Amino acid sequence: MKSLESIIRSIEPLNQDSMLLTQQRLDSLTKPPGSLAVLEKMACQLAGIQGKLPITLPNKAILLMAADHGVAVEGVSAFPAEVTEQMVYNFVNGGAAINVLARHANARLILVDVGVKADFPAGLPIRRRKIRKGTDNMRYRPAMERPEVLQALQTGMDMVNELADDGIEVIGLGEMGIANTTASSAITSLLAGKPPAQVVGRGTGIEQKVISQKIRVIEEAVARHKPDPHDVIDVLAKVGGLEIAALAGAVLGAAARRILIILDGFISSAAVLAAYRLCNSVQPYLLASHLSEEPGHAAILQALGLEPCIRLNMRLGEGTGAALGMTLLDAAVKIVNEMATFGEAKVAEAYNAGDKEV
Template sequence: MQKLNATIAAIRPLDKAAMQAARERQDQLTKPRGSLGRLETLSVQLAGILGTPRPRLRDKAVVTMAGDHGVVAEGVSAFPQEVTPQMVYNFLRGGAAINVLARHAGARVVVVDMGVAVDLDPHPDLVVKKIGYGTGNIAVEPAMTREQAIAALEAGIEVVEAEVARGLDVLATGDMGIGNTTPSAAIAAAITGRAPGEIVGRGTGLDEVGVARKIGAVQRALAANRPDPYDGVDVLAKVGGFEIGGLAGAILGAAAAGRPVVVDGFISTAAAMIAVSLAPQVRPYLIAAHHSQERGHRIMLDWLGLHPLLNLDLRLGEGTGAALAFHVLDAACAVLNEMATFAEAGVSEEIEKTEKEGRILEA
């Protein structure tokens, strides 16, 4: 608990001076003010997080954490639990969607075993932080002990500390774990107070009968465990997952180190909710990558106060949406750093006056 408390205490407000300088430069670039929309606000946010008026994201990592879930016994997934280790090996071979998209974005993939139900073969690129061999079945018992929840959070912090030591500039969160949309939905329902039926989705592709079964499992999980919505550790311990805890810790660790966090989809957003429950000051460090197809994702994003960058009908996880969002962040930094100001370009500032007067400019 000492590492967790120290990490939370280390999270500072964004650098206002850097944000102001970035905003002033944006207003001097050869364009009407605000005409690049989110690219402008993103560049200012990144300046505040990284503490520099000219942010650059040279070193990117997608941390993909894996864990299994006892609740698969309730028939909540279209795939068997054996797929979890099989996909981890696929990540390590570089053959999964996240590997392809991360390579395209110039990012490395860090694969972490937080709680896969079997022992994985040793691999030089596999980080082993195993807390247990899968969680308990949350429909009838807690996912883990409180001590295990804290251990998962602190393991996630350690993973990010190691990446920061390697030069990390920006973190993206990813996940792998058959059945993990069920605990994610339970976390969201517990924290927001919304009904499971508003949050539970199809996951890996359930039909209507499967979705109804999954809603029932979440309802039973909340009734059996009664997680305290004001205690993020309690929510994680009672209805969460080892990889979700690891991701929440990674988010906290990145914020404490002054690094932006690109939050992927449904499972990563559940982890972000745990992180924000523990440390509300982490919110400004978060960037929502995309709006997942999962039914309750919008509710979760609204609770966090986040507006996703992309909406591509994704529901894969792994960090795929976050890897795609890296391109948008790179573009935001490039605009701020590489565009000329009016003075540098020798362009008349009449363009600004014209904009203020509401006239339409033609190229």
């Protein structure tokens, strides 16, 4: 088991030679240079991570961390806290949106219980990594103790190591935890330097009065516990979530194992921002699948220096956007490997429109 510090030190830059050769291949294909835009960038990024040519369709997994949040009792969500447990059973039974889209993307769905209040029966396809049964109510007490955050980070790193050893090359980030948009908003506010009112959104579809309540709860929690924005562990301990901390650890572990990390929406991206603040060397391994409707998501992507691949006005979470991003990644790989070059197709590489009328 590698320590957090050793994982961070082991993260290496992307292979620039592979990226250059892939871009040269893309420029030789029967299209105007750069005309496939994001797909070309995705292909080059994957080449830099795989470090080989030709790039190949990667083995993919959605890593879905689940945990409960004590702050749910403050009425910050449209759904009661027991929905966390109920949705985990829905994932197990294959009935959730992420199940459908993971199958569509040909990705494995890995369910991990890091902090659900309920205990699930043996025999279910759930990785049992429970650290504690939900966080405390951040409005009055720190959400976690510092050692629990470190344990959650280690859990995320360990899970990624297991997946990497099993041949996974791309990981999408997913989560489940009622009230986790409250924790994510608090984290984003602190780590992106934005007031809570600028990053709090509708979450599960709450009305304006509930949004105001969510903002008030975050402001009170920050005023009471005084998390240090320069100490990521302190921020996660005081206003974070177990699944968010575990996902942050997964990001660090994935970058160390040269695995592409596909972000989902607001909550998983808050975890990525925490990982980035711990080690900005993870940035080249990040791919933003989409832009969530949650206002804090744009602030996070800006802080990470990422552009979303698609804009579908989504705000579900679970890893759904990441799964869709995987389908685009597969398309990018196929473009590189299956499209004809100008020479192969006997198509002129340039046309001087001034010589002839069009």
